[in-house]
Amino acid sequence: MRIISGIYKGRKIVAPSKLPVRPTTDMAKEALFNILNNQYYFDDISVLDLFSGTGNISYEFASRGTEQITAVDDHFGCVKFINTTAEAFEMPITTIKSDVFKFLENNNQQYSIIFADPPYDFEVELFSKIPQLIFENNLLQEEGLLIIEHSKHTDLSHLEHYSHSKKYGGNMFSFFEWN
Template sequence: MRIISGVYKGRKIQAPKKLPVRPTTDMAKEALFNILNNQYYFDDISVLDLFSGTGNISYEFASRGTEQITAVDANYGCIKFINETSEAFKMPINTVKSDVFKFLENSKQQHTIIFADPPYNFEVSLFAKIPELVFKNKLLQAEGTLVVEHSKHTDLSHLEYYSYSKNYGGNAFSFFVKN
């Protein structure tokens, strides 16, 4: 995996093979950040990266100047890897080892962008729980966006607060906003 843009542009990060992850592809990540770049100044936002895995998305935000990043994952190896990598690059990433759903139930902090990359084999009911908890617990700031990554074969358009989706290869991003 590599960092697409920002101060760490071009840097390659090699995650241990034993981590239970599927990092967002460079093509999909570049497309996502092109969309977000047209809506936000990255140095003015707060980001919550759910099911953060290798930290791929968090590193991209940090490279682009985001100072407030929280990465949440239940896997100790993933959290350890993100901590080591962010420390090596001096990136401002705060990690939380937690079940994402428990974290969303208990969190009170609001964010500008919440990015969730759960396992693609989740049941639709588990995907639905993410926006449900985010909006019920008011975890997005005004003008904030929830982005959920999933397989292009998963349809989330029926969920409340759904705005639109974009497909990139086998990946899709669904965007949720409070109107």
């Protein structure tokens, strides 16, 4: 995986092969950040990266100047890898090893952008729990955006606070916001 833009543009990050991850493709990541670049000043926002895996999305935000990034994953190896990488690049990423759903139930901080990249084989009920907990617990700022990455075969358009989706190859991003 590589960092697409910002101060670390072009840097390659090689994750250990034993991590149970599926990093966002460069094509999909570039398209997503082109959308976000038109809506946000990256140095003025706070980001929550759920199911953060290798930290791919967190690194991209950090490279673009975001100072408040929290990455949550329940896999010790993923959290350790993100910590090591963030330290090596001096990136402001705080990691939390936790079950994402428990974190969402117990957290009370608000974020400008919440990005979730759960396993593609999640049942729709588990996907639906993500926006449900985020909006019920008021974790998204008023002008904030929740983005869930999922397979093009998963339809989340029926969920509350759904706004729209964008498809890139086999990847899909569904966007949720306060109505």
